[in-house]
Structures are given as structure tokens and as C-alpha cells.
Amino acid sequence: MSAYTTMGAEALDALIAQLEQEADAVRARGLKLDMARGKPSVEQTDLARPMLDMLTSTSSLVDEGVPADNYGFPDGLPSARRLAAELLGVDAANVVVSGSSSLNLMHDTVVNAYTHGIGGNVPWCVQGEVKFLCPCPGYDRHFAVTERYGITNVPIEMRADGPNMDEVERLVEGDPTVKGIWCVPKYANPTGITYSDEVVRRFAALKPAAPDFRIFWDNAYVVHDLGEQADELLNIFDALEQAGATDLVYEFASTAKVTFPSSGMAFVTASPSDIAELRAAFAIERVSPEKISQLAHVRFLRDVDGIRAHMAKHAKILRPRFNLVQRKLEEGLGDLGIATWTKPRGGYFVSFDGPEGSAKAIVALMADLGVTLTGAGATWPYGKDPKDTNIRIAPTFPSLADLDAALDVFVLVVKLVSARLARAQA
Ligand SMILES: Cc1ncc(COP(=O)(O)O)c(C=O)c1O
Known part of the structure; x- marks a missing residue:
């Protein structure tokens, strides 16, 4: 009433x-x-303008022995990978820094699964109906990616502590046509909620019916606190390790809303075998990423404390x-x-x-x-x-x-x- x-x-x-x-x-x-x-x-965006002064015509363009001004190093500059790894709390060996848009990396990851399959499984495009779970309300551009490839987007109730995990478990563990779920685990778009430790642990403990099911963990707002009272998100890769699981999560993030939207630094991390698969897919699409932009970023932001x-x-x-x-x-x-x-x-x-x-x-x-x-x-x-x-x-x-x-x-x-x-x- x-x-x-x-x-x-x-x-x-x-x-x-x-x-x-x-x-x-x-x-x-x-x-x-x-x-x-x-x-x-x-x-x-003005806050990031000093980044533009990090590189001049006389700057060294070498990062830990790696030339930023030429082809090569498709996973990104060593210091850029380390910075991304530090931010996400993962091993830099499993990080690819590439492009300026994490949405672009998510799209390419979906497309790779769609056209070539995940982990030796049949490509999604020849599997008949394929479904993605979409916690709602959620991010329209996520839903647009899967919709574009004819994947059925299934709404999932969003709660104050994350998606309704009873529903997620029922669908992921019971239906082999469910291949993925879109997640914004910290300060979700648009509800702003952060997944509880229990929800993260339940994600890590999922036993998917489909071997080519993956969680698309879009940590877009990983450091985007409004005040000192910040939400804490459990590290999904730590939870996976505790659950004895692997090959379950792709995690994405970028500096789009740290430095410049559309001119930031985007990254993805996954298990060693999943990241090797993505690396191989990306190698067909691009010779190597924008390392000059990465160099400016690492010289400006330096480390996680700098961020x-x-x-x-x-x-x-x-x-x-x-x-x-x-x-x-x-x-x-x-x-x-x-x-x-x-x-x-x-x-x-x-x-x-x-x-x-x-x-x-x-x-x-x-x-x-x-x-x-x-x-x-x-x-x-x-x-x-x-x-x-x-x-x-x-x-x-x-x-x-x-x-x-x-x-x-x-x-x-x-x-x-x-x-x-x-x-x-x-
Ligand atoms: C949840 C989420 N992911 C990704 C993006 C886009 O990030 P990027 O600019 O790195 O593609 C946004 C932008 O609003 C977002 O809200």
C-alpha cells in the first residue's frame, strides 16, 4: 500500500x-x-590528463626490456600485466592485457566459444539452443553481446547479495544448454550491490552440466569505491582454488573509468588452459596490443596503491x-x-x-x-x-x-x- x-x-x-x-x-x-x-x-577524465605527459618524443619506450614501440608481446607489457594481476589478485602469467575495452574482450571471448568452442568442445553455434543466465536488472551491453549471436538470455533474479544462487545452481547444474552467466560482482551495474562471500563461494563450487560453461566475471568496478566504507569482494580465483575447481571463470576489467573511457587498458584472466585458448584466439585477431598506451598507463598509475x-x-x-x-x-x-x-x-x-x-x-x-x-x-x-x-x-x-x-x-x-x-x- x-x-x-x-x-x-x-x-x-x-x-x-x-x-x-x-x-x-x-x-x-x-x-x-x-x-x-x-x-x-x-x-x-581531466584527472588522467597528466598521463598524457608520461610519454614524450624523448621518453624511453622500453618496459623491462620490452620495446613498446613495435610488434610483439601479444599478452601486453610485463609491467601492465603485473599491474592488472595485482589489481585482480591473480597470477600475472594468466593475464592478457589487450585493447582498450573490456566489453570488446568479453565479446571476443563469446565469439571464440561460438565459432570454435571451449576446451575442445563443439562450438556453441552448432549445439542448437544455447543459453546465458542474466541477473536482472543488469548491464544492457552484456545482454546485447549474447543476443547478437542468437544465444537465449535467461533472466535471473538479482538480490541484495548477488544473483539468486538457488536458481543459478538449478539451471547451471541441471541444464547442459546453459553455457554462461553474466556477472558484475562488485558494485553491480545497475544495482550497485556486491556479491557476498557466500555467493562467490557458491559460484566457485558450481558443477555445471555443460563442460563448456563459463562464468563471465566482469569486475568493471573493482576499485570504484565512493568512500572509505568500501565493499569487499571475495577473490573468485581464491574461492575456486579452495573449491578445487578450475576452468570455470573468465574475469575481465579495465581502466576505462580510471583513466579514459575507450582509451584505457583492458584485461582478462582465466585458468592456465582457458587463457591459453583465448591467447590463441586473440593472436588471429591482432598482432599485438597497444603497448604505447599501456606504457603511459603504468608510468602514470605505477601500482595498485597508485590506482x-x-x-x-x-x-x-x-x-x-x-x-x-x-x-x-x-x-x-x-x-x-x-x-x-x-x-x-x-x-x-x-x-x-x-x-x-x-x-x-x-x-x-x-x-x-x-x-x-x-x-x-x-x-x-x-x-x-x-x-x-x-x-x-x-x-x-x-x-x-x-x-x-x-x-x-x-x-x-x-x-x-x-x-x-x-x-x-x-
Ligand atoms: C559492467 C560494465 N562492464 C563493462 C563496461 C565497459 O567497459 P569497457 O569500457 O572497458 O569496455 C561497463 C561500462 O559502463 C560496465 O558498466
């Missing part, structure tokens, strides 16, 4: 008329605000934005019982749920009033949010003033759409 569903028709009509007047006034302002994608703000110090500067910029989201939503909607939202301690998003049947209407009315949001349904496979409730709030890119204005409009729109829904049921 919300404050609106307990109101009578007459009171709701009066409320709707008042909110519509306010919406008309907003429309007249001709706003043009964007809260759609999880991009760092200009202040954040953490740099991320603390990002956090200082982001914290006021995330605090503003919480304050505005709490002040505007806190007492009404019409919506819930997450309070993440890191990452790039807040996940918002309005009343059933509201999300599409909210996003459409927001656009009409001049504020772009991520499309409703985007956080579900095939864009189909079964209850039409979920909206991804991306507060990082707009200025504080723009965000403030956009959130005021959001609160107004959520109230109006919720009141209209309640009126339709009154």
Missing part, C-alpha cells in the same frame, strides 16, 4: 491536476539534461553526486511508499524501482520534459522488464547543478505517473 493507493479518486484527481501544472511549467523551461549513460564527468590514490580523487568528485541522488529521492519520495532505490557504496549507478507498470511512462515523460534517461527495460534481456518498474539512474556525467535539476524533474514525474496509475485503479 502506498500513500497514493490509499487516496480516494477525488483527492487523486486534485493531486494529478497540481502535478500536471508543475510538469507544464517544467516543459516550458525547455530543459536539455542527460542522465542516460554511465560516463565519467569531465572533471574525472587507489587516483580513484580517491574520482570518489571526491562522485560522492556529492551520489549523495544528492539519495537526498533528493529521500526528500521527494521517501514517505510515499511508491518507489525503492539502491544506496551503493561504489560503481556508477543507482537502481530505481517505481510502481508496477510505471518505468516506460516515467522515462517517456522525462524525455518530454527535457531529461534523457536510460531506456526503460534496458536492464533486462530483450528490453523486457516484466513488471516495467526498473530505471537506471546514472548520476556521474551531469554537473551537480544539472543533476539537481534533473532529479527535481524525476521526483515530479515519478509522483505524477504513480498518481495516474493509482487513479486508474481507484
